Every structure is written in structure tokens, then in C-alpha cells.
Amino acid sequence: MDWIFLLLAGCGEMSGVTALGFYSNTKKKLALVAMIISFVFSFSFLYLSLQTIPMSIGYSIWTGIGAAGGSLMNMWLFNESKSFKRFFFIFLIIISVIGLKFVN
Structure with missing residues (x-):
């Protein structure tokens, strides 16, 4: 269950960063509220996952x-x-995260 919590926390982080992008482009209060809710969601599930x-x-x-x-x-x-370079370095981040799980 702890790994599910961690995945949910990561999804909350992704949605919070995306809402931050919407807010910086539009300055709408709804995007700001979505960002705050996403980060609270993310930190809450991160807290739960870090229990184990x-x-x-x-x-x-x-x-x-x-x-x-x-x-x-x-x-x-x-x-x-x-660009190819951006996808390459994002790929490296993903491979590194997977690698951390296996060396634990």
C-alpha cells in the first residue's frame, strides 16, 4: 500500500506542477486553488508512504x-x-528512479 501512496503522491506533484503552469499563464484563481489542492494531496500521500x-x-x-x-x-x-535531448534526459530521470527501487 505504501508504494501506491507514493505513486499517488507523485501524481499529485505532477498535477500541482501542471496547475502552476496554468496559473502562471492565465493568473486565474481556479488554477491557484487546483495547485494548492494538488500539493496538499501530494504531501499527504508522501507523508503516508514515508511511514514504511x-x-x-x-x-x-x-x-x-x-x-x-x-x-x-x-x-x-x-x-x-x-526535442530529442529533452526526451533523452527525461528518460534518464525515469531510469534512475527505477534503478533506485532495485538497489534498495
């Missing part, structure tokens, strides 16, 4: 999900650059 997962592993995976997922979402939603 070591912090060094849990925090790294949570950050990786947020960074890679947020980048991909912003490339899709805000038409950011979709």
Missing part, C-alpha cells in the same frame, strides 16, 4: 515522478519544446 519506505528512496522517487511527469505534461499542454 525509507525517506531517501521515497523522496527521490516522488521528485522523479514530479519532474519527469511535469515536464511531459507541460510539453503536451503548453506546447513546450519536444
